[in-house]
Amino acid sequence: MFGSDKEREDPEIGGAGMADIAFLLLIFFLLVTTIDVDTGIGLQLPPKSDQDPPPIKTRNMMKILVNSQGQVLMGTGETEATPVTQVKQNLKDFVTNRGQDPNLSVSPDKAIVSIKTDRKTPYNVYIDMLDEVMGAYQELRNQESQSQFGVPYEQLKEGSERKKAVDNAYPKKISIAEPNK
Amino acid sequence: MGHFEKKSAKTKEDIPMAAMPDIIFMLLIFFMVTTVLREVTLQVKVDYTQAQNIEKIEQKRLVSYIYVGPQKLSGTKLGATKIQIDDSIIEDVAAVRNIMYDKLKEQPKLIVSLRVHDEAEFGIVTDIQEELREAGALRINYSTKQEQS
DSSP states (O other), X not given: OOOTTSOOOOOOOOSHHHHHHHHHHHHHHHHHOOOOOOEEEEEEOOXXXXXXXXXXXXXXXXXXXXXXXXXXXXXXXXXXXEOGGGHHHHHHHHHTTTTSSTTSOSOTTTOEEEEEEOTTOBHHHHHHHHHHHHHHHHHHHHHHHHHHHSSXXXXXXXXXXXXXXXXXXXXXXXXXXXXXX | OOOOOOOOOOOOOSOOOTTHXXXXXXXXXXXXXXXXXXXXXXXXXXXXXXXXXXXXXOOGGGEEEEEXXXXXOSTTOEEEXXXXXXXXXXXXXXXXXXXXXXXXXXXXXXXXEEEEOTTSBHHHHHHHHHHHHHHTOXXXXXXXXXXXX
């Protein structure tokens, strides 16, 4: 009849490929699980207090107002319409004035940024403005860090003495004013 | 003379590979178990704004999110601007205070990340900020994506 005198193959599944299968699965999981890191602009809200804030000289307070049409107005005395792209430079001039211009801040330590919005302010304009404000401080701190320690601000370790020194040179004093009701 | 043959050691020199798949499986199971994906089903539409000078929040467990945007209705329709915390829509802004106060008790270093639709009006964000001040959760973060410049 048929050539049935062949040797029967033993019906076992080879375990050699098992490692490869596991490896594939492992690599798949390693690649697919992305832990998305939240990025954004951090702020510290002013704490709730019943006391009136201490009086601040007008020259030390940069008022930034974003109105309902999405226009940005800024200034220490009278606010005037400013293009968003100009906010950073204005703020840098204001903070680094060190008492030269009588209408701008006395020292970076005393410079305060007060942000005021309207109920109908578009959110993206507000964020653009805040981005500019943060950018101004970022650049100033970077300059300070470069001139003092010769390294960019990003390279200073969190909580280190150097970082504290730079932060204290240009403290971020941003206050959120009560909105117009 | 008696000639002694030196017995050579008969130990195998290769490491047995039989346990390799088990090791890999262990790793695999470890990864499968430890990666917790806290997926929140968004009931509001959030398109992130973009900004350049942004920071990363490294400590994920400190963060809790508030989503603000137009409510997703059936189909592609969008409704009024609503607030969502975790998995539910908050109808009343005043409820934010209690929710965040409880979260703050659990996690004193709480960071509240506001994920706001970029075309929303700022008034609702103002209301949320006021509630957060009342609750004492003062560290906030406006969630934005990195601007490609």
